[in-house]
Amino acid sequence: MARSRKSQISLDATSYYHCISRCVRRAFLCGFDPFTQISYEHRRQWVEDRLLWLGEIFAIDICAYAVMTNHVHVVLHINPRQSEQWSVxxxxxxxxxxxxxxxxxxxxxxxxxxxxxxxxxxxxxxxxxxxxLTSISRFMAVLNEGIARRANREDQCTGRFWEGRFKSQALLDEKALMACMAYVDLNPIRAKIAETPDTSDHTSIQKRIKSIQENGRQPRELRPFVGHYQQDMPEGLPFPLKDYLELVDWTGRAMREDKPGFIAAEQPSILERIHLSDRQWHRLTRHFEKQFKCFAGQQSSFENIKNCFKLHRMPPNLLAG
Incomplete structure:
Protein backbone atom coordinates (compact mmCIF):
# COMPACT_ATOMS: atom_id res chain seq x y z
CA MET A 1 0.00 0.00 0.00
CA ALA A 2 1.32 3.45 -0.92
CA ARG A 3 2.37 5.64 2.01
CA SER A 4 1.12 9.19 2.34
CA ARG A 5 3.68 11.93 1.77
CA LYS A 6 3.29 13.10 5.39
CA SER A 7 4.21 9.62 6.70
CA GLN A 8 7.43 9.64 4.63
CA ILE A 9 8.80 12.78 6.29
CA SER A 10 9.97 12.97 9.90
CA LEU A 11 12.33 15.59 11.28
CA ASP A 12 13.04 13.34 14.25
CA ALA A 13 14.53 10.82 11.81
CA THR A 14 16.30 13.01 9.25
CA SER A 15 16.12 16.50 7.80
CA TYR A 16 17.41 15.43 4.34
CA TYR A 17 15.14 14.26 1.49
CA HIS A 18 15.54 13.41 -2.20
CA CYS A 19 12.57 14.49 -4.35
CA ILE A 20 11.86 13.67 -8.00
CA SER A 21 9.17 15.13 -10.28
CA ARG A 22 8.52 13.69 -13.74
CA CYS A 23 6.76 15.20 -16.72
CA VAL A 24 3.65 13.31 -17.87
CA ARG A 25 3.49 14.45 -21.48
CA ARG A 26 5.15 12.97 -24.52
CA ALA A 27 6.58 16.43 -25.20
CA PHE A 28 9.72 17.20 -23.25
CA LEU A 29 9.87 19.33 -20.15
CA CYS A 30 13.18 20.60 -21.49
CA GLY A 31 15.50 19.80 -24.38
CA PHE A 32 14.77 19.16 -28.06
CA ASP A 33 11.69 17.20 -29.20
CA PRO A 34 12.62 15.45 -32.49
CA PHE A 35 8.95 14.76 -33.29
CA THR A 36 7.81 18.39 -33.29
CA GLN A 37 11.27 19.83 -34.03
CA ILE A 38 10.74 22.26 -31.14
CA SER A 39 13.40 23.03 -28.55
CA TYR A 40 12.31 23.42 -24.93
CA GLU A 41 15.84 23.92 -23.69
CA HIS A 42 14.99 27.35 -22.27
CA ARG A 43 12.69 25.70 -19.72
CA ARG A 44 15.70 24.33 -17.86
CA GLN A 45 16.47 27.88 -16.76
CA TRP A 46 12.84 28.36 -15.69
CA VAL A 47 13.11 25.40 -13.34
CA GLU A 48 16.53 26.31 -11.97
CA ASP A 49 15.56 29.95 -11.37
CA ARG A 50 12.31 29.05 -9.64
CA LEU A 51 13.99 26.38 -7.51
CA LEU A 52 16.66 28.78 -6.26
CA TRP A 53 14.05 31.51 -5.72
CA LEU A 54 11.98 29.21 -3.51
CA GLY A 55 15.12 28.40 -1.53
CA GLU A 56 15.25 32.10 -0.56
CA ILE A 57 11.67 32.01 0.77
CA PHE A 58 11.25 28.64 2.49
CA ALA A 59 13.16 27.40 5.52
CA ILE A 60 14.43 24.65 3.25
CA ASP A 61 18.02 24.44 2.00
CA ILE A 62 18.87 23.16 -1.47
CA CYS A 63 21.72 20.65 -1.31
CA ALA A 64 21.74 19.34 -4.90
CA TYR A 65 19.63 19.52 -8.04
CA ALA A 66 19.62 18.47 -11.69
CA VAL A 67 17.14 19.61 -14.34
CA MET A 68 16.82 16.85 -16.94
CA THR A 69 14.79 16.55 -20.17
CA ASN A 70 11.65 15.13 -18.58
CA HIS A 71 12.28 15.15 -14.82
CA VAL A 72 13.82 17.14 -11.99
CA HIS A 73 15.92 15.88 -9.07
CA VAL A 74 16.45 17.90 -5.91
CA VAL A 75 17.99 17.08 -2.51
CA LEU A 76 16.46 19.25 0.21
CA HIS A 77 17.27 19.96 3.86
CA ILE A 78 14.46 21.09 6.18
CA ASN A 79 15.71 23.88 8.45
CA PRO A 80 13.14 24.57 11.21
CA ARG A 81 15.75 26.43 13.28
CA GLN A 82 15.85 29.08 10.56
CA SER A 83 12.07 29.56 10.57
CA GLU A 84 12.01 29.81 14.38
CA GLN A 85 14.30 32.84 14.13
CA TRP A 86 11.98 34.73 11.77
CA SER A 87 9.99 37.63 13.20
CA VAL A 88 6.28 38.04 12.46
CA LEU A 133 7.31 27.41 4.97
CA THR A 134 9.17 24.35 6.32
CA SER A 135 7.03 21.90 4.31
CA ILE A 136 8.66 19.94 1.51
CA SER A 137 5.23 19.12 0.11
CA ARG A 138 4.36 22.81 -0.21
CA PHE A 139 7.84 23.60 -1.59
CA MET A 140 7.48 21.01 -4.36
CA ALA A 141 3.86 22.00 -5.06
CA VAL A 142 4.79 25.65 -5.56
CA LEU A 143 7.77 24.67 -7.74
CA ASN A 144 5.77 22.33 -9.96
CA GLU A 145 2.65 24.46 -10.19
CA GLY A 146 4.58 27.50 -11.36
CA ILE A 147 6.40 25.56 -14.08
CA ALA A 148 3.20 23.79 -15.19
CA ARG A 149 1.28 27.05 -15.57
CA ARG A 150 4.10 28.67 -17.52
CA ALA A 151 4.55 25.65 -19.80
CA ASN A 152 0.79 25.45 -20.40
CA ARG A 153 0.72 29.09 -21.47
CA GLU A 154 3.62 28.52 -23.83
CA ASP A 155 2.05 25.35 -25.26
CA GLN A 156 -1.40 27.01 -25.41
CA CYS A 157 -3.05 24.07 -23.70
CA THR A 158 -4.46 22.98 -20.36
CA GLY A 159 -4.28 19.82 -18.32
CA ARG A 160 -1.82 17.93 -16.17
CA PHE A 161 1.86 18.61 -16.78
CA TRP A 162 3.47 16.50 -14.04
CA GLU A 163 3.16 12.75 -13.45
CA GLY A 164 1.12 12.94 -10.25
CA ARG A 165 2.84 13.95 -7.03
CA PHE A 166 6.59 13.99 -6.55
CA LYS A 167 8.50 10.95 -5.27
CA SER A 168 10.29 11.33 -1.94
CA GLN A 169 13.18 9.38 -0.37
CA ALA A 170 14.33 9.98 3.22
CA LEU A 171 18.14 10.05 3.44
CA LEU A 172 18.90 8.43 6.78
CA ASP A 173 22.67 8.83 7.14
CA GLU A 174 25.84 10.40 5.70
CA LYS A 175 26.37 7.58 3.21
CA ALA A 176 22.89 7.96 1.77
CA LEU A 177 23.16 11.75 1.68
CA MET A 178 26.50 11.84 -0.13
CA ALA A 179 25.60 9.04 -2.56
CA CYS A 180 22.28 10.69 -3.39
CA MET A 181 23.86 14.12 -3.96
CA ALA A 182 26.46 12.60 -6.26
CA TYR A 183 23.74 10.61 -8.06
CA VAL A 184 21.81 13.83 -8.66
CA ASP A 185 24.84 15.89 -9.69
CA LEU A 186 25.97 13.19 -12.12
CA ASN A 187 22.60 12.67 -13.83
CA PRO A 188 23.65 14.48 -17.06
CA ILE A 189 26.88 12.48 -17.26
CA ARG A 190 25.09 9.19 -16.71
CA ALA A 191 22.58 10.20 -19.42
CA LYS A 192 25.53 11.04 -21.72
CA ILE A 193 24.42 14.65 -22.28
CA ALA A 194 27.48 16.11 -20.51
CA GLU A 195 31.15 15.16 -20.41
CA THR A 196 32.23 16.53 -17.01
CA PRO A 197 30.62 17.99 -13.86
CA ASP A 198 31.59 21.56 -14.80
CA THR A 199 29.83 21.20 -18.18
CA SER A 200 26.67 19.70 -16.65
CA ASP A 201 24.31 22.61 -17.22
CA HIS A 202 21.56 23.35 -14.72
CA THR A 203 23.02 21.24 -11.94
CA SER A 204 24.15 22.16 -8.45
CA ILE A 205 27.65 20.80 -9.04
CA GLN A 206 28.17 23.20 -11.94
CA LYS A 207 26.87 26.10 -9.85
CA ARG A 208 29.24 25.25 -7.01
CA ILE A 209 32.23 24.98 -9.36
CA LYS A 210 31.45 28.28 -11.12
CA SER A 211 31.00 30.10 -7.82
CA ILE A 212 34.37 28.89 -6.56
CA GLN A 213 36.06 29.84 -9.84
CA GLU A 214 34.45 33.28 -10.09
CA ASN A 215 34.11 34.37 -6.46
CA GLY A 216 36.34 32.06 -4.46
CA ARG A 217 33.41 31.05 -2.23
CA GLN A 218 30.47 28.69 -2.14
CA PRO A 219 27.17 29.84 -3.70
CA ARG A 220 24.82 31.42 -1.16
CA GLU A 221 21.78 29.77 -2.82
CA LEU A 222 22.94 26.25 -1.85
CA ARG A 223 23.52 24.60 1.52
CA PRO A 224 27.28 24.91 2.08
CA PHE A 225 29.82 22.20 2.75
CA VAL A 226 31.34 22.77 6.21
CA GLY A 227 33.65 19.78 6.68
CA HIS A 228 33.53 17.06 9.32
CA TYR A 229 31.08 17.34 12.21
CA GLN A 230 32.59 18.92 15.30
CA GLN A 231 31.58 21.18 18.14
CA ASP A 232 30.57 24.78 17.36
CA MET A 233 30.73 24.24 13.61
CA PRO A 234 28.37 26.22 11.32
CA GLU A 235 25.35 24.48 9.82
CA GLY A 236 25.92 22.74 6.53
CA LEU A 237 26.78 19.54 4.72
CA PRO A 238 29.09 17.30 6.80
CA PHE A 239 31.83 16.91 4.17
CA PRO A 240 34.69 19.10 2.92
CA LEU A 241 33.79 20.68 -0.43
CA LYS A 242 37.17 19.77 -1.93
CA ASP A 243 36.66 16.09 -1.07
CA TYR A 244 33.16 16.08 -2.54
CA LEU A 245 34.25 17.72 -5.80
CA GLU A 246 37.09 15.23 -6.10
CA LEU A 247 34.69 12.34 -5.49
CA VAL A 248 32.14 13.55 -8.06
CA ASP A 249 34.87 14.08 -10.67
CA TRP A 250 36.32 10.61 -10.02
CA THR A 251 32.86 9.03 -10.23
CA GLY A 252 31.95 10.94 -13.37
CA ARG A 253 35.05 9.70 -15.16
CA ALA A 254 34.14 6.12 -14.33
CA MET A 255 30.62 6.61 -15.68
CA ARG A 256 31.87 7.73 -19.08
CA GLU A 257 32.59 4.17 -20.20
CA ASP A 258 32.41 5.19 -23.87
CA LYS A 259 35.34 7.57 -23.37
CA PRO A 260 39.01 6.67 -22.95
CA GLY A 261 39.49 9.16 -20.09
CA PHE A 262 41.84 8.29 -17.27
CA ILE A 263 40.32 6.89 -14.08
CA ALA A 264 42.49 7.19 -11.00
CA ALA A 265 43.53 3.84 -9.58
CA GLU A 266 43.09 4.99 -5.97
CA GLN A 267 39.63 5.78 -4.68
CA PRO A 268 39.09 9.18 -3.01
CA SER A 269 39.84 9.26 0.71
CA ILE A 270 36.29 10.36 1.56
CA LEU A 271 35.04 6.86 0.67
CA GLU A 272 37.40 5.38 3.22
CA ARG A 273 36.04 7.70 5.89
CA ILE A 274 32.44 6.55 5.35
CA HIS A 275 33.48 2.90 4.85
CA LEU A 276 32.25 2.36 1.29
CA SER A 277 34.15 0.38 -1.33
CA ASP A 278 34.46 1.77 -4.84
CA ARG A 279 32.19 -1.07 -6.06
CA GLN A 280 29.47 -0.12 -3.55
CA TRP A 281 29.87 3.56 -4.39
CA HIS A 282 29.51 3.11 -8.15
CA ARG A 283 26.46 0.91 -7.69
CA LEU A 284 24.80 3.56 -5.52
CA THR A 285 25.57 6.49 -7.80
CA ARG A 286 24.34 4.62 -10.86
CA HIS A 287 21.17 3.16 -9.41
CA PHE A 288 20.31 5.24 -6.33
CA GLU A 289 16.70 5.92 -7.31
CA LYS A 290 16.05 2.24 -8.08
CA GLN A 291 18.14 0.91 -5.21
CA PHE A 292 15.90 2.50 -2.56
CA LYS A 293 12.18 3.20 -2.23
CA CYS A 294 11.01 5.68 0.41
CA PHE A 295 14.05 5.31 2.68
CA ALA A 296 17.76 5.34 1.81
CA GLY A 297 20.56 4.40 4.17
CA GLN A 298 22.00 1.61 6.27
CA GLN A 299 19.91 -0.99 8.10
CA SER A 300 21.38 0.23 11.39
CA SER A 301 20.32 3.80 10.59
CA PHE A 302 16.76 2.68 9.96
CA GLU A 303 16.66 0.62 13.17
CA ASN A 304 17.46 3.79 15.13
CA ILE A 305 14.61 5.83 13.66
CA LYS A 306 11.95 3.35 12.49
CA ASN A 307 9.53 4.47 15.24
CA CYS A 308 9.56 7.97 13.75
CA PHE A 309 7.90 6.60 10.61
CA LYS A 310 5.64 4.14 12.52
CA LEU A 311 7.05 1.19 10.59
CA HIS A 312 7.60 -2.29 11.97
CA ARG A 313 9.15 -4.04 8.96
CA MET A 314 12.53 -3.33 7.41
CA PRO A 315 12.20 -1.57 4.03
CA PRO A 316 13.79 -3.46 1.12
CA ASN A 317 17.25 -2.74 -0.30
CA LEU A 318 18.75 -0.90 2.68
CA LEU A 319 22.53 -1.05 2.90
CA ALA A 320 23.97 -3.61 5.27
CA GLY A 321 25.56 -2.20 8.38
Missing amino acids: KDVILRWHRLYKGVPLSHRYLNGDCFSPAEEAALATLVEQWRET
Whole structure:
Protein backbone atom coordinates (compact mmCIF):
# COMPACT_ATOMS: atom_id res chain seq x y z
CA MET A 1 0.00 0.00 0.00
CA ALA A 2 1.32 3.45 -0.92
CA ARG A 3 2.37 5.64 2.01
CA SER A 4 1.12 9.19 2.34
CA ARG A 5 3.68 11.93 1.77
CA LYS A 6 3.29 13.10 5.39
CA SER A 7 4.21 9.62 6.70
CA GLN A 8 7.43 9.64 4.63
CA ILE A 9 8.80 12.78 6.29
CA SER A 10 9.97 12.97 9.90
CA LEU A 11 12.33 15.59 11.28
CA ASP A 12 13.04 13.34 14.25
CA ALA A 13 14.53 10.82 11.81
CA THR A 14 16.30 13.01 9.25
CA SER A 15 16.12 16.50 7.80
CA TYR A 16 17.41 15.43 4.34
CA TYR A 17 15.14 14.26 1.49
CA HIS A 18 15.54 13.41 -2.20
CA CYS A 19 12.57 14.49 -4.35
CA ILE A 20 11.86 13.67 -8.00
CA SER A 21 9.17 15.13 -10.28
CA ARG A 22 8.52 13.69 -13.74
CA CYS A 23 6.76 15.20 -16.72
CA VAL A 24 3.65 13.31 -17.87
CA ARG A 25 3.49 14.45 -21.48
CA ARG A 26 5.15 12.97 -24.52
CA ALA A 27 6.58 16.43 -25.20
CA PHE A 28 9.72 17.20 -23.25
CA LEU A 29 9.87 19.33 -20.15
CA CYS A 30 13.18 20.60 -21.49
CA GLY A 31 15.50 19.80 -24.38
CA PHE A 32 14.77 19.16 -28.06
CA ASP A 33 11.69 17.20 -29.20
CA PRO A 34 12.62 15.45 -32.49
CA PHE A 35 8.95 14.76 -33.29
CA THR A 36 7.81 18.39 -33.29
CA GLN A 37 11.27 19.83 -34.03
CA ILE A 38 10.74 22.26 -31.14
CA SER A 39 13.40 23.03 -28.55
CA TYR A 40 12.31 23.42 -24.93
CA GLU A 41 15.84 23.92 -23.69
CA HIS A 42 14.99 27.35 -22.27
CA ARG A 43 12.69 25.70 -19.72
CA ARG A 44 15.70 24.33 -17.86
CA GLN A 45 16.47 27.88 -16.76
CA TRP A 46 12.84 28.36 -15.69
CA VAL A 47 13.11 25.40 -13.34
CA GLU A 48 16.53 26.31 -11.97
CA ASP A 49 15.56 29.95 -11.37
CA ARG A 50 12.31 29.05 -9.64
CA LEU A 51 13.99 26.38 -7.51
CA LEU A 52 16.66 28.78 -6.26
CA TRP A 53 14.05 31.51 -5.72
CA LEU A 54 11.98 29.21 -3.51
CA GLY A 55 15.12 28.40 -1.53
CA GLU A 56 15.25 32.10 -0.56
CA ILE A 57 11.67 32.01 0.77
CA PHE A 58 11.25 28.64 2.49
CA ALA A 59 13.16 27.40 5.52
CA ILE A 60 14.43 24.65 3.25
CA ASP A 61 18.02 24.44 2.00
CA ILE A 62 18.87 23.16 -1.47
CA CYS A 63 21.72 20.65 -1.31
CA ALA A 64 21.74 19.34 -4.90
CA TYR A 65 19.63 19.52 -8.04
CA ALA A 66 19.62 18.47 -11.69
CA VAL A 67 17.14 19.61 -14.34
CA MET A 68 16.82 16.85 -16.94
CA THR A 69 14.79 16.55 -20.17
CA ASN A 70 11.65 15.13 -18.58
CA HIS A 71 12.28 15.15 -14.82
CA VAL A 72 13.82 17.14 -11.99
CA HIS A 73 15.92 15.88 -9.07
CA VAL A 74 16.45 17.90 -5.91
CA VAL A 75 17.99 17.08 -2.51
CA LEU A 76 16.46 19.25 0.21
CA HIS A 77 17.27 19.96 3.86
CA ILE A 78 14.46 21.09 6.18
CA ASN A 79 15.71 23.88 8.45
CA PRO A 80 13.14 24.57 11.21
CA ARG A 81 15.75 26.43 13.28
CA GLN A 82 15.85 29.08 10.56
CA SER A 83 12.07 29.56 10.57
CA GLU A 84 12.01 29.81 14.38
CA GLN A 85 14.30 32.84 14.13
CA TRP A 86 11.98 34.73 11.77
CA SER A 87 9.99 37.63 13.20
CA VAL A 88 6.28 38.04 12.46
CA LYS A 89 7.20 40.54 9.76
CA ASP A 90 9.73 38.13 8.22
CA VAL A 91 7.12 35.38 7.93
CA ILE A 92 4.53 37.71 6.39
CA LEU A 93 6.97 39.16 3.85
CA ARG A 94 8.05 35.68 2.78
CA TRP A 95 4.46 34.51 2.48
CA HIS A 96 3.53 37.56 0.40
CA ARG A 97 6.22 36.62 -2.11
CA LEU A 98 4.22 33.45 -2.78
CA TYR A 99 0.62 34.50 -2.18
CA LYS A 100 -1.51 37.62 -1.84
CA GLY A 101 -1.92 37.23 1.91
CA VAL A 102 -4.97 38.38 3.86
CA PRO A 103 -6.25 41.82 4.96
CA LEU A 104 -4.81 41.29 8.46
CA SER A 105 -1.30 40.66 7.15
CA HIS A 106 -1.41 43.72 4.89
CA ARG A 107 -2.69 45.86 7.74
CA TYR A 108 0.16 44.64 9.93
CA LEU A 109 2.74 45.70 7.36
CA ASN A 110 1.00 49.08 7.09
CA GLY A 111 1.42 49.60 10.84
CA ASP A 112 -2.32 49.61 11.68
CA CYS A 113 -3.52 49.17 15.24
CA PHE A 114 -5.07 45.79 16.11
CA SER A 115 -7.62 44.74 18.69
CA PRO A 116 -6.65 41.85 21.01
CA ALA A 117 -8.82 39.49 18.96
CA GLU A 118 -7.15 40.58 15.72
CA GLU A 119 -3.70 40.17 17.26
CA ALA A 120 -4.58 36.62 18.32
CA ALA A 121 -5.97 35.79 14.89
CA LEU A 122 -2.84 37.14 13.17
CA ALA A 123 -0.54 35.24 15.55
CA THR A 124 -2.34 31.99 14.75
CA LEU A 125 -2.15 32.67 11.03
CA VAL A 126 1.56 33.53 11.15
CA GLU A 127 2.38 30.30 12.99
CA GLN A 128 0.51 28.35 10.33
CA TRP A 129 2.49 30.11 7.62
CA ARG A 130 5.75 29.56 9.51
CA GLU A 131 5.06 25.82 9.62
CA THR A 132 4.04 25.71 5.96
CA LEU A 133 7.31 27.41 4.97
CA THR A 134 9.17 24.35 6.32
CA SER A 135 7.03 21.90 4.31
CA ILE A 136 8.66 19.94 1.51
CA SER A 137 5.23 19.12 0.11
CA ARG A 138 4.36 22.81 -0.21
CA PHE A 139 7.84 23.60 -1.59
CA MET A 140 7.48 21.01 -4.36
CA ALA A 141 3.86 22.00 -5.06
CA VAL A 142 4.79 25.65 -5.56
CA LEU A 143 7.77 24.67 -7.74
CA ASN A 144 5.77 22.33 -9.96
CA GLU A 145 2.65 24.46 -10.19
CA GLY A 146 4.58 27.50 -11.36
CA ILE A 147 6.40 25.56 -14.08
CA ALA A 148 3.20 23.79 -15.19
CA ARG A 149 1.28 27.05 -15.57
CA ARG A 150 4.10 28.67 -17.52
CA ALA A 151 4.55 25.65 -19.80
CA ASN A 152 0.79 25.45 -20.40
CA ARG A 153 0.72 29.09 -21.47
CA GLU A 154 3.62 28.52 -23.83
CA ASP A 155 2.05 25.35 -25.26
CA GLN A 156 -1.40 27.01 -25.41
CA CYS A 157 -3.05 24.07 -23.70
CA THR A 158 -4.46 22.98 -20.36
CA GLY A 159 -4.28 19.82 -18.32
CA ARG A 160 -1.82 17.93 -16.17
CA PHE A 161 1.86 18.61 -16.78
CA TRP A 162 3.47 16.50 -14.04
CA GLU A 163 3.16 12.75 -13.45
CA GLY A 164 1.12 12.94 -10.25
CA ARG A 165 2.84 13.95 -7.03
CA PHE A 166 6.59 13.99 -6.55
CA LYS A 167 8.50 10.95 -5.27
CA SER A 168 10.29 11.33 -1.94
CA GLN A 169 13.18 9.38 -0.37
CA ALA A 170 14.33 9.98 3.22
CA LEU A 171 18.14 10.05 3.44
CA LEU A 172 18.90 8.43 6.78
CA ASP A 173 22.67 8.83 7.14
CA GLU A 174 25.84 10.40 5.70
CA LYS A 175 26.37 7.58 3.21
CA ALA A 176 22.89 7.96 1.77
CA LEU A 177 23.16 11.75 1.68
CA MET A 178 26.50 11.84 -0.13
CA ALA A 179 25.60 9.04 -2.56
CA CYS A 180 22.28 10.69 -3.39
CA MET A 181 23.86 14.12 -3.96
CA ALA A 182 26.46 12.60 -6.26
CA TYR A 183 23.74 10.61 -8.06
CA VAL A 184 21.81 13.83 -8.66
CA ASP A 185 24.84 15.89 -9.69
CA LEU A 186 25.97 13.19 -12.12
CA ASN A 187 22.60 12.67 -13.83
CA PRO A 188 23.65 14.48 -17.06
CA ILE A 189 26.88 12.48 -17.26
CA ARG A 190 25.09 9.19 -16.71
CA ALA A 191 22.58 10.20 -19.42
CA LYS A 192 25.53 11.04 -21.72
CA ILE A 193 24.42 14.65 -22.28
CA ALA A 194 27.48 16.11 -20.51
CA GLU A 195 31.15 15.16 -20.41
CA THR A 196 32.23 16.53 -17.01
CA PRO A 197 30.62 17.99 -13.86
CA ASP A 198 31.59 21.56 -14.80
CA THR A 199 29.83 21.20 -18.18
CA SER A 200 26.67 19.70 -16.65
CA ASP A 201 24.31 22.61 -17.22
CA HIS A 202 21.56 23.35 -14.72
CA THR A 203 23.02 21.24 -11.94
CA SER A 204 24.15 22.16 -8.45
CA ILE A 205 27.65 20.80 -9.04
CA GLN A 206 28.17 23.20 -11.94
CA LYS A 207 26.87 26.10 -9.85
CA ARG A 208 29.24 25.25 -7.01
CA ILE A 209 32.23 24.98 -9.36
CA LYS A 210 31.45 28.28 -11.12
CA SER A 211 31.00 30.10 -7.82
CA ILE A 212 34.37 28.89 -6.56
CA GLN A 213 36.06 29.84 -9.84
CA GLU A 214 34.45 33.28 -10.09
CA ASN A 215 34.11 34.37 -6.46
CA GLY A 216 36.34 32.06 -4.46
CA ARG A 217 33.41 31.05 -2.23
CA GLN A 218 30.47 28.69 -2.14
CA PRO A 219 27.17 29.84 -3.70
CA ARG A 220 24.82 31.42 -1.16
CA GLU A 221 21.78 29.77 -2.82
CA LEU A 222 22.94 26.25 -1.85
CA ARG A 223 23.52 24.60 1.52
CA PRO A 224 27.28 24.91 2.08
CA PHE A 225 29.82 22.20 2.75
CA VAL A 226 31.34 22.77 6.21
CA GLY A 227 33.65 19.78 6.68
CA HIS A 228 33.53 17.06 9.32
CA TYR A 229 31.08 17.34 12.21
CA GLN A 230 32.59 18.92 15.30
CA GLN A 231 31.58 21.18 18.14
CA ASP A 232 30.57 24.78 17.36
CA MET A 233 30.73 24.24 13.61
CA PRO A 234 28.37 26.22 11.32
CA GLU A 235 25.35 24.48 9.82
CA GLY A 236 25.92 22.74 6.53
CA LEU A 237 26.78 19.54 4.72
CA PRO A 238 29.09 17.30 6.80
CA PHE A 239 31.83 16.91 4.17
CA PRO A 240 34.69 19.10 2.92
CA LEU A 241 33.79 20.68 -0.43
CA LYS A 242 37.17 19.77 -1.93
CA ASP A 243 36.66 16.09 -1.07
CA TYR A 244 33.16 16.08 -2.54
CA LEU A 245 34.25 17.72 -5.80
CA GLU A 246 37.09 15.23 -6.10
CA LEU A 247 34.69 12.34 -5.49
CA VAL A 248 32.14 13.55 -8.06
CA ASP A 249 34.87 14.08 -10.67
CA TRP A 250 36.32 10.61 -10.02
CA THR A 251 32.86 9.03 -10.23
CA GLY A 252 31.95 10.94 -13.37
CA ARG A 253 35.05 9.70 -15.16
CA ALA A 254 34.14 6.12 -14.33
CA MET A 255 30.62 6.61 -15.68
CA ARG A 256 31.87 7.73 -19.08
CA GLU A 257 32.59 4.17 -20.20
CA ASP A 258 32.41 5.19 -23.87
CA LYS A 259 35.34 7.57 -23.37
CA PRO A 260 39.01 6.67 -22.95
CA GLY A 261 39.49 9.16 -20.09
CA PHE A 262 41.84 8.29 -17.27
CA ILE A 263 40.32 6.89 -14.08
CA ALA A 264 42.49 7.19 -11.00
CA ALA A 265 43.53 3.84 -9.58
CA GLU A 266 43.09 4.99 -5.97
CA GLN A 267 39.63 5.78 -4.68
CA PRO A 268 39.09 9.18 -3.01
CA SER A 269 39.84 9.26 0.71
CA ILE A 270 36.29 10.36 1.56
CA LEU A 271 35.04 6.86 0.67
CA GLU A 272 37.40 5.38 3.22
CA ARG A 273 36.04 7.70 5.89
CA ILE A 274 32.44 6.55 5.35
CA HIS A 275 33.48 2.90 4.85
CA LEU A 276 32.25 2.36 1.29
CA SER A 277 34.15 0.38 -1.33
CA ASP A 278 34.46 1.77 -4.84
CA ARG A 279 32.19 -1.07 -6.06
CA GLN A 280 29.47 -0.12 -3.55
CA TRP A 281 29.87 3.56 -4.39
CA HIS A 282 29.51 3.11 -8.15
CA ARG A 283 26.46 0.91 -7.69
CA LEU A 284 24.80 3.56 -5.52
CA THR A 285 25.57 6.49 -7.80
CA ARG A 286 24.34 4.62 -10.86
CA HIS A 287 21.17 3.16 -9.41
CA PHE A 288 20.31 5.24 -6.33
CA GLU A 289 16.70 5.92 -7.31
CA LYS A 290 16.05 2.24 -8.08
CA GLN A 291 18.14 0.91 -5.21
CA PHE A 292 15.90 2.50 -2.56
CA LYS A 293 12.18 3.20 -2.23
CA CYS A 294 11.01 5.68 0.41
CA PHE A 295 14.05 5.31 2.68
CA ALA A 296 17.76 5.34 1.81
CA GLY A 297 20.56 4.40 4.17
CA GLN A 298 22.00 1.61 6.27
CA GLN A 299 19.91 -0.99 8.10
CA SER A 300 21.38 0.23 11.39
CA SER A 301 20.32 3.80 10.59
CA PHE A 302 16.76 2.68 9.96
CA GLU A 303 16.66 0.62 13.17
CA ASN A 304 17.46 3.79 15.13
CA ILE A 305 14.61 5.83 13.66
CA LYS A 306 11.95 3.35 12.49
CA ASN A 307 9.53 4.47 15.24
CA CYS A 308 9.56 7.97 13.75
CA PHE A 309 7.90 6.60 10.61
CA LYS A 310 5.64 4.14 12.52
CA LEU A 311 7.05 1.19 10.59
CA HIS A 312 7.60 -2.29 11.97
CA ARG A 313 9.15 -4.04 8.96
CA MET A 314 12.53 -3.33 7.41
CA PRO A 315 12.20 -1.57 4.03
CA PRO A 316 13.79 -3.46 1.12
CA ASN A 317 17.25 -2.74 -0.30
CA LEU A 318 18.75 -0.90 2.68
CA LEU A 319 22.53 -1.05 2.90
CA ALA A 320 23.97 -3.61 5.27
CA GLY A 321 25.56 -2.20 8.38
